Amino acid sequence: MDYSHIATPERCYADFCLIPVGTGSVSVAEEVAEVQKLLKASGLVYTMHSAGTTVEGSWDEVMKVIGQAHSVVHARGVVRVQSSMRVGTRTDKKQTAQDKVKRVEDILARPSS
Numbered sequence: 001m002d003y004s005h006i007a008t009p010e011r012c013y014a015d016f017c018l019i020p021v022g023t024g025s026v027s028v029a030e031e032v033a034e035v036q037k038l039l040k041a042s043g044l045v046y047t048m049h050s051a052g053t054t055v056e057g058s059w060d061e062v063m064k065v066i067g068q069a070h071s072v073v074h075a076r077g078v079v080r081v082q083s084s085m086r087v088g089t090r091t092d093k094k095q096t097a098q099d100k101v102k103r104v105e106d107i108l109a110r111p112s113s
Contacts (some may be wrong), residue, residue, distance in 0.1 A: 008059040010090035013097050016066055017052035020073050021080040031076060035069045042068075047097060052084075054097050059089075 020031050032048075039046045039055060042065045046055040055062055070081045 009060065009091070011056070011094070012062055012087055012089045013054055013056040014062050014066060014085055014087045015052055015054045016069075016083050016085040018066075018069055019082040019084070020071060020076075020078040021082055023078055031073050031078065034072050034076065038068055039065060039074050045096065048057075056097055067076050 007060065018031070018035060020028055023031075035053070036048055039053065042061070044057040044061060044065060046053055046056050055065060066085070070083065073081050078095075
């Protein structure tokens with residue numbers, strides 16, 4: 001098999017937590033705010049939550065914006081950045097992160113037996 005021509009999945013969602021290391025501060029709110037500005041400017045669908053951000057789009061766009069998030073934080077003088085990330089793909093149907101949440105909410109809304 002020629003592995004050099006394997007395509008990446010068409011779409012994905014990534015839940016990532018970017019961690020500035022060695023800043024001398026316990027707060028990362030300023031760095032998070034800069035990353036959120038970048039995500040807004042990207043035009044991708046994203047949702048910030050208390051432990052990170054979920055971003056959706058093409059594989060290449062999502063991976064690019066996560067790399068750009070590292071660059072934005074480095075530009076603030078942070079010399080080391082770590083990211084924890086979970087990435088999901090699906091080939092049988094289109095499904096957004098909100099679709100996944102709504103599915104569970106619909107189950108929870110059913111009358112109990």
